[in-house]
Amino acid sequence: MTTSTTPSGAPAGLPTPREIGTVYVTGGASGLGAAVVDAVAAAGGTPVVLDRAAPRDGVAYVEVDLSDSAAAARAVEQAVGQVGPPDAVVTAAGTDACGPLLEIDPETWERVVRVNLFGTVAVVRAALPYLERVRGTVVTVGSTLSLRGMGDATAYSASKYGVRGFSHALAAEYKGRVGVTLLIPGGMRTAFFDGRTEQYKPGPDADLNDPVHTAGTVITALRQPVGCEIREMLVMASGESSWP
Numbered sequence: 001m002t003t004s005t006t007p008s009g010a011p012a013g014l015p016t017p018r019e020i021g022t023v024y025v026t027g028g029a030s031g032l033g034a035a036v037v038d039a040v041a042a043a044g045g046t047p048v049v050l051d052r053a054a055p056r057d058g059v060a061y062v063e064v065d066l067s068d069s070a071a072a073a074r075a076v077e078q079a080v081g082q083v084g085p086p087d088a089v090v091t092a093a094g095t096d097a098c099g100p101l102l103e104i105d106p107e108t109w110e111r112v113v114r115v116n117l118f119g120t121v122a123v124v125r126a127a128l129p130y131l132e133r134v135r136g137t138v139v140t141v142g143s144t145l146s147l148r149g150m151g152d153a154t155a156y157s158a159s160k161y162g163v164r165g166f167s168h169a170l171a172a173e174y175k176g177r178v179g180v181t182l183l184i185p186g187g188m189r190t191a192f193f194d195g196r197t198e199q200y201k202p203g204p205d206a207d208l209n210d211p212v213h214t215a216g217t218v219i220t221a222l223r224q225p226v227g228c229e230i231r232e233m234l235v236m237a238s239g240e241s242s243w244p
Contacts, residue, residue: 017223020045021087021134024079026066026123029053031190032141033092035215043219048083050075050123051093066093066119067111076126085130086208088137088222091120091163094192096156109155116159121166135226137179139218140167144186144234144242171231179229181221185214186236186243207239 023040026035028049033204037047037059049055050062050072060083064075078088095115097108124138145153146160164182188211208223214235221230236243 015225015228018225019087019137020219020222022046022048022070022084022089023222024048024050024076024086024123024127025090025092025202026050026119027091027093029055029061031192032185032188032211032214033090033091035211036090036092036218039212039215039219040222044134045087045222046083047081048086050079066123067114069118069122071126072119072122073126075182076123080130084218085133086127086136087131087134088139089124089127089131090141090218091123093119094141094143096192098156098197099149099152101154104155112155113159113162116156117162117166120163124170128174130177132174135177135179137181137222137229138167138170139181139183140220142167142182142184144184144236144240146184147243156232171229176227179221179224179226181230182232183214184222184232184234185209185217186234186240188214207237209235209237209240 018042020043023045025033025036025047028037028047029051037049038056040047048060050064052063052065055061062075062078064071066072093115095112097104097112120140138164142164143160145157146164149157167180167182174180187208189208190211217233217235224230
């Protein structure tokens with residue numbers, strides 16, 4: 001018995017997955033962002049990185065400090081001029097500041113919110129006119145700490161709760177025009193935990209996800225046919241304790 005297929009290789013009668021196209025990735029030089037860059041390229045798309053650090057060789061790149069909203073918006077326009085407009089945006093950039101609230105310098109605390117929340121909003125805002133033309137997709141990156149708070153993580157939790165609320169509201173505002181997916185990842189084996197004091201690092205037996213696996217779910221969201229959207233995806237290692 002044979003099964004007919006469409007020109008894209010999908011079985012006949014099933015929706016044709018969307019082409020990945022050009023994807024702007026914030027924080028694409030490391031961690032989850034770098035894994036998303038590799039996944040986009042492997043899926044036939046063109047990744048464009050917006051980050052303070054340069055990505056691997058051969059990837060289009062605009063240097064930007066995402067804590068500066070005006071600079072983040074300019075970086076989107078630079079990327080448009082350099083590579084072309086986006087078909088999708090993935091906001092993977094993130095930072096944190098661990099410790100009791102009264103022991104964290106206010107500027108350090110507020111920078112976490114500026115990068116994680118305001119940087120996300122600034123990039124998405126600048127990209128929306130381009131995304132609307134093609135009914136493109138935004139994938140924002142929350143955290144299991146956007147579902148419940150944790151002590152000594154007030155800045156990170158506040159910023160990620162903000163990303164979650166922003167994503168829900170954006171999906172309602174742009175329904176039928178731009179797809180919005182909120183990715184909620186658990187802990188991953190990345191450099192995100194480097195530089196912390198030992199008490200804020202995962203223990204040696206911590207079950208952390210491979211960022212490659214998490215990035216694969218981003219591709220799933222980007223491939224949804226126009227008009228079909230995955231609103232939220234919670235992805236984590238099976239033994240992690242941060243959810244439920």
